[in-house]
Amino acid sequence: MAIYLDHAATTPVRREVVDAMLPYLLEHWGNPSSGHSFGRAARAGLDEAHERLATALGGEAREIVLTSGGTEANNLALKGAAWAGKARGHRIVTSAIEHHAVGHTLRYLEKFGFETVELPVDRYGRVDPDELEAALDDRTIIVSVMLANNEVGTIQPIAEIAARVHRHRGIVLHVDAVQAAPYLPIDVAALDVDLLSIAAHKFEGPKGVGALFIRHGTHLLGQQQGGAQERHRRAGTEDVASAVGMAVAYDLTRAAQPETGARLTGLRDRLRDAVLAVPGVELTGHPRDRLPGILSIIARDTDGVSVSQALDLEGFAVATGSACTTGSPEPSHVLAAMGYPDEEARGALRISLGRTTTPAEIEAAAVAIPRSLAMLRMGSAAIAADPLGQGLTPGVAAGA
Ligand SMILES: Cc1ncc(COP(=O)(O)O)c(C=O)c1O
Structure with missing residues (x-):
């Protein structure tokens, strides 16, 4: 059986989640906007999903929009708040290490006259709240x-950032919590955010469903037109089963968060120590303020694609950077912003643990990953020393 160490890309759906979804696929399959009994049964599930998600995030049901x-x-969040705020201004401040779902959306908005200010990050990937305030x-x-x-996996000081942002009237704070939601408790009131995004497939829920928290009173223009669903903020018949699945998955995740976080930190650190023992391998991201499940490294003189392919053949699924950049020849914009030159960033690997990761899996990975890294580094050193293979016998050069 292959060992899955790519939970930051996606997670398996939990059995309890599937069980909670099935009645909404097989029995209560009505359209939640219909007024009859079939519609009302589906509506009850949808309303409960809103309620549960809102309670879990510390908001109100009407503040949750399913996506x-x-x-x-x-x-x-970004297009909706940009168009709603256009009369007041056109400047949007962000960090240089956002996911493309933020970065590329802002590039798109620039075509319509919005201006993006991208804040730098330090070597560990952290935004400086003072620098952020100076940009407002x-x-x-x-x-x-x-x-x-x-x-x-670096965690940003969002509460400090929120305090700075909200000294200025009328600025909307959006936080992409997609990667954080499985591991960090989220309370929209304590974080003092106006908009916050999550996605179910990162916490053992189904793919293709997520939610945006929209603080009551925040102006947002809906980005797809049609019916009046989700209080006019997101037209289209809701996927009730997926909404229910997401709500159940998030509740289960939150209940286990302290235990999962402590256990994964221990397993991750065990693997980190084994991997960092290989010469030329260094940790990327913040040494402490990071998600418990993410071990990200750079192995000098290797390329992450070769390492992840070699590990795949040995039965270990890891990522080169993020799944979204796999297959793209572009070096990671995150590592570039953290100051790593392209030739170093090529050697990036992301090993991400999840709730279902076992100690036995980590023991196996703690042998296989350092071995692959060491072999590939030795291979590239040998090639650098003897690029034409002249020191090798013909049989060895041919891979015999
Ligand atoms: C931080 C972050 N934001 C947004 C996304 C996009 O989420 P989805 O895959 O649900 O569209 C991802 C997915 O990897 C992510 O890690």
Whole structure:
């Protein structure tokens, strides 16, 4: 059986979640907007999903809009708040290490006259709240900073950022909590955020469903037109089964968070020590303020694609950077912003643990990953020393 160490890309759906969803696929399949009994049964499930998610996040049911995932939640937050705020200003402040669902949405908004200010991060991937405050002016309408990064796991000081942002009237704070939600308790009141995105598939819920928290009173223009669903903020018949699945998955996740976090930190640190023992391997991201499940490294003189392919053949699923950048020749914008030159960033690997990761899996990985890294590093050193293979016998050069 292959060992899955890519939980930051996605997670398996939990059995209890599937069980909670099935009645809404097989029995209560009505359209929740219909007034008859079939519709009312589906509506009850949908309303309960809103309630449960709102309670879990510390908000109200009317403040939750269901979306098709993290990407749509981020798009709705940024485009919706940008168009609603256009009369007041056109400046949007963000960090240089956001997920493309934020970064590329802002590039798109620039085509319509919005201006994006991208804040630098330090070597560990942290935004400086003072620098952020200095970037705010009276034309600024949105600040968007992620709670935790998907490639290196670094956690941002969101409450401190929120305090700075809310000294200025009329700036909306959006937080992409897609990667953080499985591991960090989220309380929208304590964090003092206006908009917050989550996605179910990162916490053992189904794919293709997410949510955007929209603080009551925050102006947002809906980005798809049609019916009046989700209080006019997201037209289209809701996927009730997925909404129920997400709510159940999030409740189960939250209940186990302290235990999961402590256990994964221990397992991750065990693997970290084994991997960092290989010469030329260094940890990326913050040494302490990071998600418990993410171990991100750079192995000098290797490329992450070769390492992850070698590990795949041995039965270990890991990622080169983030799943979203796999297959793309572009070096990671996150590592570039953290100051790693392209040739170093090529050697990036992300090993991400999840609730279902076992000690036995980590023991196996603690042998296999350092071995692969060491072999690939030795291979590239040998090639660098003897690029034409002249020191090798013909049989060895041919791979015999
Ligand atoms: C931080 C972050 N934001 C947004 C997304 C996009 O979420 P989804 O895949 O649900 O569209 C991801 C997915 O990897 C992510 O890690």
